[in-house]
Amino acid sequence: MEQFVKGKSKLKKIGKQIRKNCIFRAKNIKNLKYFSFKYINFTMINRINYTLKGLSDTQTLAAFIAKLIQQSKKVNFLIFLKGDLGSGKTTFARFLLNNLGVSDKEFEGSPTFTIVNEYKNNIFHIDLYRIQSKYDMETSGVMEYFTKNGIIIVEWPEILDFKADLCIKFTIKDKFSRIVNVYKR
Numbered sequence: 001m002e003q004f005v006k007g008k009s010k011l012k013k014i015g016k017q018i019r020k021n022c023i024f025r026a027k028n029i030k031n032l033k034y035f036s037f038k039y040i041n042f043t044m045i046n047r048i049n050y051t052l053k054g055l056s057d058t059q060t061l062a063a064f065i066a067k068l069i070q071q072s073k074k075v076n077f078l079i080f081l082k083g084d085l086g087s088g089k090t091t092f093a094r095f096l097l098n099n100l101g102v103s104d105k106e107f108e109g110s111p112t113f114t115i116v117n118e119y120k121n122n123i124f125h126i127d128l129y130r131i132q133s134k135y136d137m138e139t140s141g142v143m144e145y146f147t148k149n150g151i152i153i154v155e156w157p158e159i160l161d162f163k164a165d166l167c168i169k170f171t172i173k174d175k176f177s178r179i180v181n182v183y184k185r
Contacts, residue, residue, distance in 0.1 A: 047181065047182070047183040047184075048180075048181070048182040048183070049179070049180070049181055049182075050179070050180045050182075051173065051177055051178070051179055051180075052088070052177065052178045052179075052180055053176065053177050054176060054177075055091070058088060058091055058092055058095055058178075059095045061092070061095075061180065061182075062092055062095035062096040062098070062099055063095070063099045065079075065096060065099075065166070065168070065182070066096055066099030066100050067099075068166075069100070069151060069166075070100075072165075074165065075149045076148075076149055076150065076152070077150075077151045077152070077165050077166075078146075078152050078154070078162075078163075078164045078165050078166075079096075079151070079152065079153045079154065079164060079165065079166045079167075079168065080154050080157040080160075080164040080166070080167045080168070081093060081153065081154065081155045081156075081157070081168050081170070082156075082157065082158070082167060082168070082169040082170065083169055083170030083171060083172075084170075084171075084172060086172065087170035087171065087172050087178060088170045088178050088180075089155045089170055090109070090110040090127075090155065092168065092170070093110075093125055093153050093155065094107050096153065097119065097123065097125065097153075100121070100123055100151060101120065101121055101123075102119045102120065102123060106119060106120070108125075110127055110155070111125055111126065111127040112127045112129055112130065113130070115127060115128070115130070115131070115140060115142055116142065116145060121150070121151075122148065122149055122150025122151065123150055123151045123152075123153075124145050124148070124150060124151070124152045124153070125153045125155075126142065126145060126152060126153065126154045126155070127154075127155045127156060128142070128154060128155065128156040128157060128158075128159055128160070129155065129156045131156075131159055132159075133159075134159070137159065146162070165184070166182065166183075166184060167181075167182070167183050167184070168180060168181070168182050169181045169183075
C-alpha cells in the first residue's frame, strides 16, 4: 500500500504539473520516496533539479531514477553522469546499481582503471576519465559496449558523440551538498 507524506491529492497535483510542463522541481527530495508512478512516467521528464544534502538524498534520487528506468522498459538505456572529481558520480552509480539489483558486495567500485565494470542483468558501468581520444575508444574495446542491450552508466561521457537517454550533472555546492540536474539530451 502506498504511503504519502502530504496525501494523494498533493501527488496528483504534482503529477498534473509534470504532465503540463514536463518540469519537476522538488524543494525536498525526500518527497520522492513517496512519489506515485501512477502520475508520472519517464517520457514526461525533461528536467529535474535538486540539492542533495547527504547520502540519504543521493540514495533517494538513485531509487527514483531506477524506478524510471525500469518503468521505461527500454532494451537499451544509456545514462551519462557528468561533474567534477569528487562531485558524487560514482557514489550515485553505486546507489543506482543497488536499486537495479547489484549488491554492495558485487559493486566493484569506480572503473577508472579497468574502464568497464560488467554486472548481472546486462548492466555496464563505464568510466571514460582516462580515455583521451576516439582512437583510445576504438583500441580499448569500449565502443563494443554501446552496441549491447542493457543499462549503460557512463562517467565522464564528454568524448562520446551520441545521445543519452538521461544525463545527470553533479555540481559541488559545499562539503556535504550537491546540486543535481537530471535531464534528457
